[in-house]
Amino acid sequence: MDFKSFTESIQDMIKEFLPSDFKDATVELVQHKKLNEQYTGLTVRKENQVAVPTINLEALYEAYDSDHISLVEAVTQAAAMVQMQPEGFEVDSLRITDYDTTKHKLFIRVSNAEKNQEMLQNVPHMLREDLAITYHIAVSMDDDAGIASTIVNNHLMNMYGITQEQLHEDAMKSSPILFPATVASMGEVMKRIMMDDMKEAGMDQETMDALIQDMPMVEDSVMTVITNVQGINGAAALFYPDQMDKIAEGLGGDYFILPSSVHETLVVPDDGKMSFLELRSMVTEINATQVRPSERLTDEVYHYDSKDKVFEKADTFDARQKAKAKQQEKDVSNKDQNLGNAVKTPKKHKSNDMSL
Incomplete structure (x- = not known):
């Protein structure tokens, strides 16, 4: 069954899988637009119902097309999501x-x-x-x-x-x-993830501590992860009031910002060890291979100038620094030239001839 036939079947069948109070509900196929995402969805709206959830039919069809669920199971899941409307959503x-x-x-x-x-x-x-x-x-x-x-x-x-x-x-x-912000080293984040995985595997605390201690990558990472407590849309935490200055204080100066996804950003100290071009190449590759399109933020790399308190694209910062250095050289050259002219030009003194 192709996608169009699938969506029409869901639309026709959904009421049969819903309670009787949905018998007069309006069922519609809609083009749902969200930030970074657009999909064909389905809404089921009762009379006088102001806000309703939109069911992502493309995600359901993907499961159906790969033989993970049947059509009846797809309708059942859609009906369940229709009724999952959280209290207070109205x-x-x-x-x-x-x-x-x-x-x-x-x-x-x-x-x-x-x-x-x-x-x-x-x-x-x-x-x-x-x-x-x-x-x-x-x-x-x-x-x-x-x-x-x-x-x-x-x-x-x-x-x-x-x-x-x-x-x-x-x-x-x-x-x-x-959504409180969290700032942690990549090592701390990796340690937390591995600890959670090992707990789920049933390991005791002593064994977990020993394994973590033997992993040098936990301590060697220079990256810092910025997100929120919930880990959802946490990239926005970077823009909280004074957040960039707090990060600069913790790192001891300027830093590059790598948009890992809409859920988090990574920061790397601007200590001369990596150029923004190398960092941009890394972000581009990770976005293309490891980040879902709907969760990608950008392939750009940004920079925070802790002295001037400027957030900008890394290439803009690079150009600004080069222009500043060029201007300083020009100022020094002009100063030296003016000093040289002052030395070469003898001072003229007024004098009066006196006769006795």
């Missing part, structure tokens, strides 16, 4: 139209501006180089169901009667509270 129950309530649920996300330019036309955002900071409302946060959120678009912002500057300010206050 716009009215959240009082999403009340900004005084909503502003405490605001958080930021960061995405590639060029890849999302169509969506960005309709949502307030702030550009940091080629990255776009957008504003979202955490509708619900649950350890099991995950995070349900909605993006703040221009219509919603205008309804609130606020400026984008106010929206940004409030989101910057609430984001670190809802």
Whole structure:
């Protein structure tokens, strides 16, 4: 069965797998657009239901096409997801139209501006180089169901009667509270992951400690990982208030920023050991081979100048430093030239002839 036939079958069959209170619901196929992602989805909306989840039919079809699930199993899964709507998801129950309530649920996300330019036309955002900071409302946060959120678009912002500057300010206050930033060395992160894996395998603490201690890569990594406690859309944590300065203080100076994915960024000290071109090549290769397209941020490498407090593309920083060095050479040359002219030109003194 091709994808079109599959989606139409799901649409026709889904009500048979839902409770009776869905008998008058409207079932629609929609083109769902999210940051970094677009897919064919399915919505099932009861009368008077304002917000509903969108089921990703492309993901279901992939499982069906690879013979992992049957059509009946695909419909069953879709029906289950329709009913998994978390408590509080309804716009009215959240009082999403009340900004005084909503502003405490605001958080930021960061995405590639060029890849999302169509969506960005309709949502307030702030550009940091080629990255776009957008504003979202955490509708619900649950350890099991995950995070349900909605993006703040221009219509919603205008309804609130606020400026984008106010929206940004409030989101910057609430984001670190809802999604606290974490800063850890790559070694610490690797150690934590390996410890979790070994625990699941049933190892005792003594054995785990011995194995970790014998792994030099845990201690040798110079990279630092920036994300949030939840590990979801954690790349935005880099842009929290004063976060870049805190990182610079911990590293002792300037650093390069490698966008690992939308979920995290890596930072490397700018100590002359690696050029930004080498780092960019590494990011490009990892993105192409290890990061899902929907989770890619960019192939660019960025730099933070801790003295001038400037976040910029690494090649822009490189050009700026070369221009600064050239200007300094020019200033020194002009100074030497002026000094030389002063030495060569004898001073003229006024004198008066006196007769006795």
